[in-house]
Amino acid sequence: MSQQEIRVEAIVEGGKASGGPPIGPALGPTGVNIFQVVQKINEATKEFAGLKVPVTIIVDPQSKEFDVEVGIPPTSALILKELDVSQGSGTPNTDYVGDLSIEQVKNVARAKAMDLTALDMKSAAMIVSGTCVSMGVKIEGMTAKEFQQEVRGGKWDEQLDESLQEAK
Numbered sequence: 001m002s003q004q005e006i007r008v009e010a011i012v013e014g015g016k017a018s019g020g021p022p023i024g025p026a027l028g029p030t031g032v033n034i035f036q037v038v039q040k041i042n043e044a045t046k047e048f049a050g051l052k053v054p055v056t057i058i059v060d061p062q063s064k065e066f067d068v069e070v071g072i073p074p075t076s077a078l079i080l081k082e083l084d085v086s087q088g089s090g091t092p093n094t095d096y097v098g099d100l101s102i103e104q105v106k107n108v109a110r111a112k113a114m115d116l117t118a119l120d121m122k123s124a125a126m127i128v129s130g131t132c133v134s135m136g137v138k139i140e141g142m143t144a145k146e147f148q149q150e151v152r153g154g155k156w157d158e159q160l161d162e163s164l165q166e167a168k
Contacts, residue, residue: 006030008057014048014073017041023057030059032066044070051077072115075131078108089136099138102159105129113164121162126151 008026010017017023019034023041027034037057045053054071073081076088083098100108102125109116109124118124129151132144139147150156 004061006059006061008059009054010057011052011054012041012045014051014053015042015046016049017045017055027057027059030061030064032059032064037066037068040066040068041070044068048073051081072112075108075112075128076135078111079128079131079135079137082108083137088134092134092136096136096138099141100132102140102156105139106160106162109164116164118164120160120164122151122157122160124164125156125160 008023010022010026012023017038019038023038024034027037041055041057045055051073053073056069056071058067058069060066072078079100080087082100082104085097087097089095089097105125105128106121108128109118109121112128113124116124116127118127126148129139129144129148132139132147137144142150147156151160
């Protein structure tokens with residue numbers, strides 16, 4: 001890409017980007033083939049179907065070449081997908097919308113590995129469980145705070161003995 005590249009950032013539903021707003025109007029002046037851009041975005045985001053995904057489209061206005069960078073959905077969206085619910089609890093300390101298994105916590109941690117500062121699964125599980133606190137999500141039948149206490153106490157060491165380095 002050249003020095004004059006144009007960057008367009010958007011949030012799209014996985015696998016369902018369209019040439020309408022915000023992508024079409026932002027890319028129109030660049031002269032790039034919007035249909036091809038949308039196809040590439042949909043192909044790259046299909047694994048995140050049903051989730052909002054951040055994408056960045058980088059266009060070289062001289063050559064009309066483009067690149068698409070796909071981000072990772074927010075941790076909260078990944079948790080909701082694991083639970084198959086539409087939103088978190090409005091009163092997270094009293095009402096709970098679901099209960100994650102340790103494997104589901106690990107799935108979310110692996111998906112977010114590139115964005116997390118954690119180097120191992122134990123630290124990543126603590127980060128994911130922190131999001132569960134504010135969403136009204138239990139983990140293994142207990143509140144997220146109780147789960148965090150057990151993780152700190154070493155109860156989950158065997159299940160969380162995994163490096164995140166290969167996921168990064």
